[in-house]
Amino acid sequence: MMLSRNTVNPIHRLRDEIDQLFSDVLPSFQTWDPFGMLPTRGFPAMNVWEDPQNIYVEAELPGLKMSDIEVLVSGDELTIKGERRDTTPESASVHRRERGMGSFARTIHLAVPIEHDKVAAELRDGVLSVTVPKAEAVRPRKIEVRMLEK
């Protein structure tokens, strides 16, 4: 599980504690998965929203540079992939390790036709924002109503 955040919200805390309970009791579930069979939570977590013109996809990728990230579009799919490198100095002993490292890739379906060549991505303070323009055909269009003159 990479980069999950522990919220201070009591419900989330409860869930986190339950997660903790399970990982304490059943450590094998966390670690022993040689064939990658276990379902994992998608990483990175995404928030997706829309307005009439665009779909917006946002993901928190702290510590990454734009050169560590690839944003790909194909059909109605958007893929975010990248790698967070382990920068731990060799001489360090690790007392706590909550920040996930390694490669990731996640694909989501956008379910509307999009303008592939106008997708724009921006990375700021560890937050990736992707703006995906909807195809002309699915954008709402204001139809001008003219009075017919007799």
Added chain:
Amino acid sequence: MPATTELSRTKERPATRAEQTRNGQVYHPNVDILELPEELLVIADVPGARRDGIDVRFENGTLTIHARIEPRQNDETAYLMREYGVGDFHRSFEVSEWIDAQRISAEIANGVLTLHLPKSEEARPRKIPVRAG
């Protein structure tokens, strides 16, 4: 003495719920704590935080990190998928007294906050010269 015993005292305080910001939610950042010969490093993921929104305090042996996060969407946002909340980050740690509190420093880059906690003189590894008897 193994190096890790010192850090058994770097334990986390129970989450305080005192912090309520305009965003409502406050989140625990994920952290790594590393020990190097000369210092401890506390590395926290605080995506969206800028330098002027960071508040780091060290009081009575407690290190507190607070990162203010400006909302990135508004209440009317039409979400299609919402997997995380956006709000301030806050977390406190009790830190061993073997830290030179005066020399704690912090830096932020790409949404990652790194705190350097230099060990006090007594806690640093020291080579003991051995004299011939």
